[in-house]
Structures are given as structure tokens and as C-alpha cells.
Amino acid sequence: MKSAVITFPGSNREGDVIRALRQATGHDPVSIWHQDADLPKGTDLVVLPGGFSYGDYLRCGAIAARAPVMDAVRAHAARGGLVLGICNGFQILVESGLLPGVLMRNAGLKFICKMQHLKVGRSDTAFTSHYSTGDIIKVAIAHGEGNYVADAETIARLEGENRVAFRYCDAQGDTKAGNPNGSLNDIAGIYSEKLNVLGMMPHPENLIETLVGGTDGRGLFESLSAYRGAA
Amino acid sequence: MKARITVTLKNGVLDPQGKAIEGALKSFGLEGIDSVRQGKVFDIELDSNDPAKAEELLKSACEKLLANTVIENYRVEILG
Numbered sequence: 001m002k003s004a005v006i007t008f009p010g011s012n013r014e015g016d017v018i019r020a021l022r023q024a025t026g027h028d029p030v031s032i033w034h035q036d037a038d039l040p041k042g043t044d045l046v047v048l049p050g051g052f053s054y055g056d057y058l059r060c061g062a063i064a065a066r067a068p069v070m071d072a073v074r075a076h077a078a079r080g081g082l083v084l085g086i087c088n089g090f091q092i093l094v095e096s097g098l099l100p101g102v103l104m105r106n107a108g109l110k111f112i113c114k115m116q117h118l119k120v121g122r123s124d125t126a127f128t129s130h131y132s133t134g135d136i137i138k139v140a141i142a143h144g145e146g147n148y149v150a151d152a153e154t155i156a157r158l159e160g161e162n163r164v165a166f167r168y169c170d171a172q173g174d175t176k177a178g179n180p181n182g183s184l185n186d187i188a189g190i191y192s193e194k195l196n197v198l199g200m201m202p203h204p205e206n207l208i209e210t211l212v213g214g215t216d217g218r219g220l221f222e223s224l225s226a227y228r229g230a231a
Numbered sequence: 232m233k234a235r236i237t238v239t240l241k242n243g244v245l246d247p248q249g250k251a252i253e254g255a256l257k258s259f260g261l262e263g264i265d266s267v268r269q270g271k272v273f274d275i276e277l278d279s280n281d282p283a284k285a286e287e288l289l290k291s292a293c294e295k296l297l298a299n300t301v302i303e304n305y306r307v308e309i310l311g
Contacts, residue, residue, distance in 0.1 A: 059299055066296060095299065102301050105247045149245065149302065182245075 001225050003029035003045040006073070008064040013050035013086065013205065020205040021047070024221035034067040045082040045224055046073055048089030050142070050203060060103065060145045061091030070096050082126055082224065083197040087143055090189070090199035099190055099199045100158070101150030107182025111144040115213065116202055117178055118166040118188050125195045126227040127165065130219040136173050137216035139202045141180060146201040148183040148190075155184055165189035165198055232277045233310040234289055236297055239270035244302045273297060282309045 003021050007014045014031070021029045029047070030040050039046060053064035064070070070092075077083050077098055085093040093099045106112060120128055120135040131137065150158070158164055166189040170178035175186040181201075189200025204217030240246050246268050253267035275292075277285050289307045298305040 058296070062296065062299065100301075102299060104245065104302070107245075107247055109247050109251055147245075147247075151301075182247075 001025050001044050001227065002040070002042050003047060003224075004032045004039055004043045005029045005047045005049060006032045006034060006069055007049070008034040008051070008053035008067060008092075010053040010055055011049050011051035011088070013088075013203065016203070016205040017047050017049045017086065020208050020217065020221045021224075023208055024218065024225040026225075032069060034064065034069050036069050037072060039069075039072045039076055043076065043081065044227070045084065046076055048073075048083070048085040048092050049205075050087030050089060053088055053092065056088075056145075059095065061088055061093075061095040064088075064092045065095035065097075074098065077192065077197050080194060080196050082227070083192075084127065084224075085197075085199040086203060086205065087146075087201055090201055091145065093197065093199040098197050099192055100154045101148055101190070103145050103201070104147040104149050105145050106143070106147050106180070111142075112146070112180050113142040114140070114180070116141040116180060116188075117169050117171055117173075118202055119169045119173055119175060121164045121166060122162055125165070125191065125198070125223075127198045127220055127223055129223040129226060131223070134173075136169060136171070137219070138171075138214055139204050139207045139217050140213070141202045143181070143201050146181045146183065146188075148187040148201075150184065158187075158190055159185065161193070163191040163193070163195070165191050166200055166202065232280055232282070232285055234275045234277060234285060235308045235310055236273040236275065236289060236293060237270060237306045237308070238273070238293070238298045238303050239305075240268055241302055241304055271297075282311075285309055 167186040207217035249269040293305040
């Protein structure tokens with residue numbers, strides 16, 4: 001698994017992602033700057049980390065989505081390469097058109113930073129093979145704009161094609177009760193049509209050590225590490 | 232030449248910020264406010280003096296960056 005992590009001006013979770021990938025895969029991912037025009041040859045996975053790219057000016061992720069490196073990310077995704085966008089990375093993916101919908105201001109207007117339970121939508125993808133469908137995992141969320149919104153047709157399509165990767169829930173798995181931000185259908189993360197692009201608001205990269213709250217996020221990076229698809 | 236671009240949320244898109252502003256205005260006791268929707272205004276200076284060309288350029292700016300057309304509408308006004 002050759003991975004690359006992109007840093008935009010204002011990204012701040014790239015170090016956490018690099019650490020999680022190193023722990024799961026045993027090697028260091030390559031760091032990519034947003035103005036680079038190409039990804040390293042043979043890259044299997046590109047990660048867009050969390051943060052506040054361009055200070056969230058205009059719309060969260062809007063300016064980063066037009067950065068030079070995003071053309072290379074689009075081409076990589078079109079070839080079937082894996083792309084993971086976490087938090088601001090998810091916002092960048094929807095702004096760049098790689099995933100449908102939009103992330104609006106949280107319904108309660110507040111920035112939410114807390115531990116959050118999620119329900120795993122399916123376990124047959126490159127990102128979730130080390131989980132089971134319906135698993136309830138505890139990770140962290142930290143966002144002001146995580147309220148997933150799309151038109152009814154898009155939501156029906158995501159549901160019909162089983163492309164909801166994670167849903168917010170409470171400790172018992174109740175999704176309605178556990179929705180922190182008003183997201184439609186309690187959506188915390190979605191896949192692209194070919195299941196090779198995943199965008200999610202929660203931070204699995206921060207839950208990889210018992211010392212700092214748990215290891216429920218490890219499964220995602222271990223799944224990626226074990227993946228041997230045609231990228 | 233100067234132009235103004237106004238970006239507004241499409242009808243039916245939930246606007247929590249507009250709702251909060253609406254609530255604040257109503258809490259002042261200002262009578263007669265039904266609802267508030269928040270948008271954005273961009274004042275842009277252009278080096279061109281051709282209104283048709285300017286409009287075309289600014290539409291493309293809206294489509295490429297200034298508006299997210301999934302949830303937003305935009306209006307371009309050439310102010311002369």
C-alpha cells in the first residue's frame with residue numbers, strides 16, 4: 001500500500017493521518033503539497049486530511065478543491081485509485097465533485113468536538129474490511145460544518161446503492177438519537193459510485209491508541225493496509 | 232468596470248445561520264420580519280469595458296468557485 005497525504009494551507013490533521021498509516025502499514029506515506037501537479041507513481045491511496053484549508057474562507061473546502069493537486073486526485077480516482085477525505089478532506093471532496101452533496105453548518109450552529117459513535121454501513125470495501133457490517137465504533141468528531149445535505153434523488157441513490165459508509169448513532173446504535181449535526185439520514189460518511197472514494201466527517205486517525213481514548217479507528221487503516229485491489 | 236455578484240441559497244435549502252439571525256432580529260422586538268436568508272456579496276473590479284464579456288467572465292467565476300450550484304444561486308450585475 002503506497003499512500004500519499006496532501007497538505008493544504010490550513011490542514012492540521014496530516015500528522016495524525018501519517019501516524020495512523022505508518023502504524024497500520026509499517027511505512028511512511030509520502031507528503032504532498034497542494035501545489036504539486038502529480039502524485040508519486042504507483043500511489044494506491046491519497047488522503048485529504050482534516051483542518052481548515054484556506055481558513056474555511058468562501059465555503060469549507062471550496063478553495064482547496066480547486067488546488068493544482070486536485071486534478072491529479074481526480075485522475076487517480078477515475079483510474080480506480082483510493083481516496084480518503086476526512087473532515088475538511090470530506091468537504092474538499094464534495095466541493096471538487098468527487099462525492100455528491102454538500103456539508104452545511106451544523107443544525108445547532110455550534111462547532112462540535114466530542115467522542116461520537118458510528119455504525120459501519122458495509123464491510124466489503126477497501127476501507128472497512130476489518131470491521132463488520134453494523135459494527136458500532138467510537139471515534140472523535142470536531143467540526144462546525146458537518147451537516148450532510150443533498151437533494152432527495154441523491155439521497156435515494158446513495159441509500160439504494162448502499163453507499164452510506166458510516167452513520168452517526170448513540171452507544172446503543174440508535175442513529176436518530178445519535179445524530180449530532182442534523183445530517184440527512186444521519187450520514188457521517190459516503191462512498192463514490194465505485195466505492196474507491198470515501199469522505200467522512202469523523203476522525204478515525206485520532207482513535208488508534210488506548211492512551212488517547214481508544215483504538216476503534218485502527219480498523220480503517222488496517223483495512224487499507226490489507227487492500228490489494230487494482231489501483 | 233465594476234460588478235457585483237450576489238450568491239444566495241436555493242429555495243428549500245436549510246439555512247441555520249439565516250434562522251439564527253432571524254431569531255436575533257425577532258428578539259429585538261422588530262415587528263414584521265417573516266424570515267431571513269443569509270447570502271454573500273462580491274464586489275469585483277474588472278479591467279474590461281465590455282459588459283457582455285464581463286458578464287461571461289463572471290458567470291464562469293461563479294460556476295468555477297464563487298457559488299456551489301448544488302445549493303446556491305448567483306446573480307451577476309454589471310454596475311458600469
